Amino acid sequence: MQPSYLLTVLTFLPLAGTAALLMLRADDHVWIRRTALAITLVEFGLSLLLIRGFLPDSVQFQFGEFHNWIPSPPIHYHLGVDGISLFLVLLTTFLTPVAMLASWKSIEQRVRGFFVSLLVLETGMIGVFVSLDLFLFFLFWEAMLIPMYFLIGIWGHERRIYAAIKFILYTMLGSILMLVAMIWLYELSGSFDLPQIQSMLVSGQVVLSLRTELLLFAAFFLAFAIKVPLFPLHTWLPDAHTEAPTAGSVILAGVLLKMGTYGMLRFCLPLFPEAAHRFAPYIAVLAIISIIYGALVAMVQTDLKRLVAYSSVSHLGFVVLGLFAFDPTAVQGALYQMLNHGVSTGALFVLVGMLYDRRHTHLIRDFGGLATPLPVIAAFFLFVSLASAGLPMLNGFVGEFLILAGTFTRHVNWASSAAIGIILSAVYLLWAYQRVFFGDVTQEKNRALLDADRRERLVLAAFAALILWMGIGSVGFTRRTEASARNVFELMQRPQAYNARAALASARRAIPDVR
């Protein structure tokens, strides 16, 4: 492995970029925006280098960096990407400049603080995806909350303070348990280094008792389930997503929710396989409830932004279901659906934000017949809605298909219950679309609305191109994630622990009196 500093640069470039913003005058809005955008575009360009240097067939962490940081307890600066995190990093670097462009004019107060927050947030997000040291991971995980808290609390809508505090309390409740679990894992293994702990578990050097494993799994899982969010831990989401400014909603839905499912795939499954298997039926039930419940509640929302927010609960339910089907195809689908959801829900929030910029409302009843004054926005809205509903040729289909196909081979009833969610997603999206865009213009002031300008068209075109590309060129993505998705199941092997437990279980079956 040749030394590389790419991941360090990717992680800290946005943070370093805030220094440039702080040197500009606070009221020089034009240059603040341009500088921030330039930094994130450079960041996006650099992140494309990851694809070029990435070896698709390797299951090792690539672009690795390992430095000592704190000698005791042994905490290392350890970074790396594999097929699981590669595209999540790219999703982050794609969505950040797009979110900035989407909020270009709608943010007029404290402009510098807004863009500084977005840049700090980007550092936190990339850090979460590339950290291979538990402590470092936790550091970025927590650091990312702070700029998000400010984004919602300062630049949000009417109930922003309530939403921001709810968001941060929910997340911290989960992450504090995760921190305890990390410290416990350190007590047991003597290491915070994820690959090292992993290999100790696989080789049997460290054996977790069943009770320990169940507790550790539960602590990690709760933190991630809040983030995803899984029913019934989801009620922070509609508030946070609806009250956040457009850029905040895009990043929240696009990237932050993925940290939950990423965490499940990176920590819960490979570190605690026995517990994962035991909890899986219950988690699947919660995932299916999330899918159907989220869709039904989305369907009846009167606020368009809340509708998109609840649709996330439904879509992320699919991802969780795919992960806990323990099937490589379903895991691939879950990974793909994470990217899809980031792109299409990000695009939906951008579109809702464009309507808000024009009418200063999110209520569906304030719209109606908007296809007449806003043909370009209407066309993109339809395209994105269809992608989100899983129309073949567009990105959502690939992910949903892989998840359902993979889940079906193991659990027919899970897959068939989840399929209801696909029908419902078409219902709530198309019904909302019809009420917002079709028919006669119901309100006079909607008649004079201006259609998308050049900046907005650029943003929408970027989304649309990516949606189409991910719909027809999915192999370019899946061939890079396949090896890592399969490897998760290799990492779930536990020679002694499993065999000992299995032997005991079969002995019990053979001789009922054995205790």
Next chain:
Amino acid sequence: MRPLVWVSTNFLWRAVDEESIDGLVNGVAREAGEFGDRLRHLNSGNTRTYAAWVILGAVVLTTLLVWAVR
């Protein structure tokens, strides 16, 4: 379609989401706030009350120590 919309609106959204889950979460927050509000009254600013607390604390601690040593 219409019954499904009714159930989703009134049961799933209003009763489950807003009243049960959010009601529980916000209820915990309110209780914590009210508990803190009651504790606040211990800080009355009255020096004699503080002195009484100090004496009470000293008695409790001494009793505990004596009990523990014995």
